[in-house]
Amino acid sequence: xxxEIPEVVIDRLPIYVRALTVLERQGRDVxxxxxxxxxxxxxxxxxxxxxSYFGRFGxxxxxYNVKRLLEELHQILGITREWSMVLVGVGQLGRxxxxxxxxxxxxxxxxxxxxxxxxxxxxxxxxxxxxxxxxLPEEMRQLRAQLGxxxxxxxxxxxxxDMLVESGVKAILNYAPIAAHVPPDVRIKDxxxxxxxxxxxxxxxxxxxxx
Amino acid sequence: xxxEIPEVVIDRLPIYVRALTVLERQGRDVxxxxxxxxxxxxxxxxxxxxxSYFGRFGxxxxxYNVKRLLEELHQILGITREWSMVLVGVGQLGRxxxxxxxxxxxxxxxxxxxxxxxxxxxxxxxxxxxxxxxxLPEEMRQLRAQLGxxxxxxxxxxxxxDMLVESGVKAILNYAPIAAHVPPDVRIKDxxxxxxxxxxxxxxxxxxxxx
DNA sequence: GCTACATTGTGCATGCGCGCGCAATCACAG
DNA sequence: CTGTGATTGCGCGCGCATGCACAATGTAGC
Ligand SMILES: NC(=O)c1ccc[n+]([C@@H]2O[C@H](COP(=O)([O-])OP(=O)(O)OC[C@H]3O[C@@H](n4cnc5c(N)ncnc54)[C@H](O)[C@@H]3O)[C@@H](O)[C@H]2O)c1
Ligand SMILES: NC(=O)c1ccc[n+]([C@@H]2O[C@H](COP(=O)([O-])OP(=O)(O)OC[C@H]3O[C@@H](n4cnc5c(N)ncnc54)[C@H](O)[C@@H]3O)[C@@H](O)[C@H]2O)c1
Numbered sequence: 314x315x316x317e318i319p320e321v322v323i324d325r326l327p328i329y330v331r332a333l334t335v336l337e338r339q340g341r342d343v344x345x346x347x348x349x350x351x352x353x354x355x356x357x358x359x360x361x362x363x364x365s366y367f368g369r370f371g372x373x374x375x376x377y378n379v380k381r382l383l384e385e386l387h388q389i390l391g392i393t394r395e396w397s398m399v400l401v402g403v404g405q406l407g408r409x410x411x412x413x414x415x416x417x418x419x420x421x422x423x424x425x426x427x428x429x430x431x432x433x434x435x436x437x438x439x440x441x442x443x444x445x446x447x448x449l450p451e452e453m454r455q456l457r458a459q460l461g462x463x464x465x466x467x468x469x470x471x472x473x474x475d476m477l478v479e480s481g482v483k484a485i486l487n488y489a490p491i492a493a494h495v496p497p498d499v500r501i502k503d504x505x506x507x508x509x510x511x512x513x514x515x516x517x518x519x520x521x522x523x524x
Numbered sequence: 525x526x527x528e529i530p531e532v533v534i535d536r537l538p539i540y541v542r543a544l545t546v547l548e549r550q551g552r553d554v555x556x557x558x559x560x561x562x563x564x565x566x567x568x569x570x571x572x573x574x575x576s577y578f579g580r581f582g583x584x585x586x587x588y589n590v591k592r593l594l595e596e597l598h599q600i601l602g603i604t605r606e607w608s609m610v611l612v613g614v615g616q617l618g619r620x621x622x623x624x625x626x627x628x629x630x631x632x633x634x635x636x637x638x639x640x641x642x643x644x645x646x647x648x649x650x651x652x653x654x655x656x657x658x659x660l661p662e663e664m665r666q667l668r669a670q671l672g673x674x675x676x677x678x679x680x681x682x683x684x685x686d687m688l689v690e691s692g693v694k695a696i697l698n699y700a701p702i703a704a705h706v707p708p709d710v711r712i713k714d715x716x717x718x719x720x721x722x723x724x725x726x727x728x729x730x731x732x733x734x735x
Numbered sequence: 736g737c738t739a740c741a742t743t744g745t746g747c748a749t750g751c752g753c754g755c756g757c758a759a760t761c762a763c764a765g
Numbered sequence: 766c767t768g769t770g771a772t773t774g775c776g777c778g779c780g781c782a783t784g785c786a787c788a789a790t791g792t793a794g795c
């Protein structure tokens with residue numbers, strides 16, 4: 314199979330999905346690569362090249378059928394089905410994640426929440442009962458979640474990630490500020506706002522006006 | 525000046541900072557590129573090449589002095605000083621951000637919080653009084669914040685970003701799921717967990733066991 | 736049905752990031 | 766002070782992502 318597809322390409326596809334979803338909701342039928350690129354800050358050639366890895370979805374002289382392209386991208390990314398996720402760490406961030414309404418419409422369902430703190434365990438948060446981290450392995454045998462979200466302090470993160478991997482999770486969204494280690498068959502993506510800020514200050518550090 | 529430094533390099537420096545900070549706290553004096561690379565999943569050559577853009581910080585036969593290298597990286601990234609940030613959108617996520625203890629130790633201070641909802645305005649959240657979005661422009665004349673955090677719904681995000689730019693903000697951390705437009709002299713980084721999830725499902729979609 | 740026009744799909748060249756490999760350099764032991 | 770061992774700094778080539786340019790192809794108008 315065509316597994317020579319660059320990872321950068323895969324990372325751009327969800328952005329296309331996001332923009333196309335907006336266009337579909339606006340009732341737009343077709344869109345061309347130039348308009349789409351303008352919205353996203355991507356060159357039209359880039360978009361066409363990216364899509365050409367997977368097939369020929371456009372019509373010359375018109376552009377891309379919004380609905381059709383959206384379906385194709387869903388198929389490619391594997392987001393036609395529903396995905397089950399478990400959350401570990403029901404603290405401040407964990408609660409915001411549980412309450413976030415942005416996952417469900419995209420087919421990502423949180424089916425389990427775990428914490429080590431006995432004060433949190435047993436509590437109901439957004440219709441989900443928080444379970445003890447100790448029962449994660451056995452709970453996972455029923456839940457069969459393929460994705461894990463890690464929102465525990467840095468000190469516990471690697472340990473929690475190991476547990477998730479052991480329980481069969483194949484992809485992890487990690488909010489803890491560590492560089493975690495996972496087996497080659499497990500995907501992991503980190504979200505760290507501090508890293509984002511620290512790389513931006515490099516570019517603006519000369520632009521005056523300290524307080 | 526040496527402004528030919530690739531952005532990917534700048535994006536890696538904060539990761540080095542994070543790892544070195546841990547080593548320093550552990551009392552380590554020196555570290556070599558191999559050990560550092562092992563921790564971070566980066567090749568030793570990559571690390572040495574990255575650092576060589578900015579100077580010669582290592583000693584042959586020994587490695588890098590942890591404290592010294594950390595200071596150099598702080599200097600390079602512009603994180604020796606304190607940076608002031610304003611937050612717009614004090615909802616679920618905004619409150620988690622305000623309560624997050626990870627910004628202050630790295631020199632990032634939230635000095636203002638704004639919302640449009642009259643129920644939130646006037647409220648004190650983590651020692652900060654939430655102000656109306658209407659007074660953002662005049663408040664900014666006193667606060668002089670260089671960074672902005674956007675945690676409002678997608679529909680309001682571009683408008684809020686325009687206001688921040690107008691008020692002199694030079695870098696924006698955007699949590700809203702949109703591709704925002706900013707002038708060339710303003711940096712912006714997006715944080716979107718859904719995009720991260722959607723790119724990971726591509727790789728694990730065949731690996732069995734649907735619910 | 737035919738012509739004019741718009742836009743895709745892609746071969747190809749350019750440029751850039753990555754990592755190899757080695758000489759230069761430093762620490763340390765004897 | 767000299768030799769040994771280790772690790773950096775960096776020149777260089779390779780590979781890959783990016784974007785140009787054009788032929789292929791479909792649309793719409795007449
Ligand atoms: N709050 C934010 O906005 C924010 C933003 C980015 C990253 N983060 C990161 O997310 C993580 C959580 O942040 P937070 O603000 O929610 O902290 P928090 O202290 O409020 O929550 C952490 C939760 O994890 C639980 N926990 C600790 N060890 C555990 C273990 N071994 N197993 C299961 N649960 C465990 C704690 O009981 C607590 O409920 C931290 O690593 C933080 O750096 C937070
Ligand atoms: N909650 C999460 O974990 C999470 C994660 C990632 C991204 N996001 C994104 O972050 C944003 C906020 O999410 P949330 O869950 O906190 O939503 P929320 O509805 O709880 O909070 C949004 C807040 O923004 C305020 N607001 C709306 N328009 C405004 C305007 N023009 N000016 C100032 N304030 C305004 C609202 O009054 C509200 O308080 C959304 O774009 C969401 O997609 C949230």
